Amino acid sequence: MTSINLADRSVDLGEWAARTENAADVFAGAVRDWLDENLVGHFAELRGRGGPGSEHEYFEQRLEWDRHLAAAGWTCLGWPVEHGGRGATIEQRIIFHREYARANAPARVNHLGEELLGPTIIEYGTPEQQKRFLPPIVDVTELxxxxxxxxxxxxxxxxxxxxxxxxxxxxxxxxxxxxxxxxxxxxxxxxxxxxxxxxxxxxxxxxxxxxxxxxxxxxxxxxxxxxxxxxxxxxxxxxxxxxxxxxxxxxEGWKVAMGLLQFERGVSTLGQQVGFRRELESIIDLARRNGSIDDPEIAARLRRAKVGLTVMEANAQRTLAGDIVSATGAASVTKLLWGNWHRDLGELAVAVVGAPSLIGPAATTEGRANDIRDPEHVELDEWQRLLLFTRADTIYGGSNEVQRNIIAERVLGLPREARA
Missing domain, CATH: 2.40.110.10 (Butyryl-CoA Dehydrogenase, subunit A, domain 2)
Incomplete structure (x- = not known):
């Protein structure tokens, strides 16, 4: 079984895993090997590019990379095989996202199609809509x-x-x-x-x-x-x-829209969280290199960030495994967890950098400052950009206040907030 090309779209990953010993290890090795063999040449410069606040970086090259993934069978892993997916299990999808993050592979450009709209059309769309719109999402020809x-x-x-x-x-x-x-x-x-x-x-x-x-x-x-x-x-x-x-x-638009948001806060958060882990590990490494980790307050904040990330990952896996009773409540809890954690991470990043974070590109990114942004605007390094961009994390996709109201009213059964 281990000789099977796991990137071959003809292989149903879920069925393969069910009859293969040590399937998780074999699958992780296949993903790792493929990324090592393909993030080379002109794709190598894309490592770490296109994250939050940098979605414009190398967009055409990242689009080419996504299409390269598609040609090798690594897009839409969790979709049913009959709709062009791979039938991957939740465990396999988690493994893929983790290995992708460990390789520092570039941010994907097809998130809204692959993780949100595609599953929504599979769930609510007509056969004609599925036939028309799903294949171009799989092969990344329509965004x-x-x-x-x-x-x-x-x-x-x-x-x-x-x-x-x-x-x-x-x-x-x-x-x-x-x-x-x-x-x-x-x-x-x-x-x-x-x-x-x-x-x-x-x-x-x-x-x-x-x-x-x-x-x-x-x-x-x-x-x-x-x-x-x-x-x-x-x-x-x-x-x-x-x-x-x-x-x-x-x-029925409200029902469909809310169904899509469940997908947004479901398995698609796995890729987000592995990106968060990479950011945190980079900040910890920077703190070690510049000595700020010896500051007791900084060290305590780094520990809290690690604990918070572990809680988020555990919550996401419980939700995906169906261990959470209320899907609505679970989605709101997930949003509250990652939005506040990531905002705090941006503040922690500039605290680790220290004074250089106040004066243009800090000398901590080793040439990784964004070299293709609009020249009319002040250039930021990755940590300054993280601080500024994450100010929006507790607002977009449903603000903190809205998520807490949902939990209070729809899950806990508390009285509705008075409306003007």
Whole structure:
């Protein structure tokens, strides 16, 4: 069995594991060997590139890398085989993410398609939608953006005002989305729109698949505090999409949207957390090299960070194994854990760097400062960028306040917060 090429898409990884002794070790070795053999040549310069706040780094090269992964059978591991996936077990997916992080491989460009939209279409989409949209996600030939947040509907997603009306064989869409990550680089956007006139809150919403390359769509990058523009505001002015490009029935958009968010806070967090571990290990190594680890306060904060990361990983694995009773509560707990932990890690990073973190690129990144950002903006090193970017971690994807309300009201059964 060990002679099987585990990157071959014809191999169902789950079935293979069920009948192979020491399957986990064999699989980890196969992933490790493939990464060692392929993160070479022009791909070698991508190691560690494209993380939070640096999504613009080497984008075209990272897109090429993702397609290289796809050609070798390493994308969409957890999808069912009949939908182009590999049928991988949760354990295998964890192993893949861990080995990927250990190799310092580049951040993936197809996260929204592979980890969020794809599973949603598998769960809620029609056979025609699955046939049309899943293969281009598997082979990374179409990229997706998420059209949820609006200027008046961020964490309170039920306040969506973007509208869509059915006109013959098309939906006609009008409104604005904001904080739309990588929309300027994507071909499609999944959009929550209000399709029942006069409806309010969770009712009357629909989940539409909308092409971005059309006259009715305007995309404007938003400059972030890091000086980069990874996300955008998107305007729909009589934009159109085909009538059958609705996932679920009209008015079921809230159910589909919440289903997608369960995927967002499910297995896709594994890759996020292994990236967190790499960041923490780099900070610990820096603290050893510059002597800041001898400061009792710094040492204590580093220990707390390690404990917090261990708790996050254990919580994610319990959730994925189905040991958490309330999926809604588990998702909110997960968001609270990683959002606050990562924000604190950014503050810890600059504390470890010390005074140099205040004066331009700190002399701690050994030439790793971003050399391709907009030259009009102040250059930041990776730790300064981490500090600034993680200020948003407790806001986007559902703010701390919203997550605590969900836990209080939907899990603990406490009285609802009074609304103005």
């Amino acid at each position: 997706w953006a998420q059209g949820y947040s609006e200027p008046g509907a961020g964490s309170d997603l039920a306040a969506v005002a973007t509208s869509a009306a059915l006109d013959g064989d098309h939906w006609v869409i009008n409104g604005q989305k904001i904080w739309t990550s990588l929309a300027h680089l994507s071909q499609w956007c999944f959009v929550i729109a209000r399709t029942e006139k006069g409806s309010a809150r969770h009712r009357g919403l629909s989940f539409l698949l909308v092409p971005l390359d059309q006259d009715g769509v305007t995309i404007r990058p938003i400059q972030q505090i890091t000086g980069t523009s990874e996300f955008n505001e998107v305007f729909f002015d009589d934009a159109v999409t085909d009538a059958d490009l609705i996932v679920g029935d009209p008015g």
